[in-house]
Amino acid sequence: MGKANEPRKAVEVPVRVFGTDCDGKPFSENVTTVDVSQHGVKLSGLRAKLQLEEVIGLTYASNKARFKVKWVGAPGTPTDGVIGLLNLSPDKPLWDFPLSQGGTDALLAPRINERRRWPRVKCDVSAELHPPGQAVIRGKASDLSQGGCFIEMVVPFPIDTRFDIALWLGQTKMHLHGQAASLAPGFGNGVRFLGLSASNQEHLRRFIEPLLPTEPAPRVSTLKRPGL
Secondary structure (H helix, E strand, C coil), X not given: CCCCECCCEECCCEEEEEEECCCCCEEEEEEEEEEECCCEEEEECCCCCCCCCCEEEEEECCEEEEEXXXXXXXXXXXXXXXXXXXXXXXXXXXXXXXXXXXXXCCCCXXXXXXXXXXXXXXXXXXXXXXXXXXXXXXXXXXXXXXXXXXXXXXXXXXXCCEEEEEEEXXXXXXXXXXXXXXXXXXXXXEEEEECCCHHHHXXXXXXXXXXXXCCCCCCCXXXXXXXX
């Protein structure tokens, strides 16, 4: 791919992983790291069977983070019980040992560069969730796109749950319809927006665009030609 592999640190430390297995049952296990990089980690000793792309939680000491399952060792092989995870918040402190920076993690590179239909930005937006027949639940949207968001809350909704949602975008309180598209126990839900009007799409676009990373300006040579 034309890029150096991201350095992976071979280190064995105990961590706890938790979430939902292939059968939809909650699990919580103490496992051991095999190696760690800035964007991922390989673990060994897992008994639960997990699906690719499942979002799970990982705790190390007093720190906690969300990871996505990107690789699972085949049963009956030497890698049985070994999984590769992608850190969904690589800039947040998690490990208490130094990691080398730069490059692209060879294990995770094909997935890191996946394209979304809509650009997604990090944010800190207050949210109100209105599930049918229940009291209002307050949470926070920690990332946002024109197609959905991630809502942080302690007790997430089951996948496919539909609800009304209100987001405070600047001084505007936007009322939308949402559906739980993914679930991270102890963290929250990935939410898919449903039936967005053209005006809501435009308001989301205006809110998101200023938060998108900007392309670095091209470098202009300051060298002068001889004789000038």
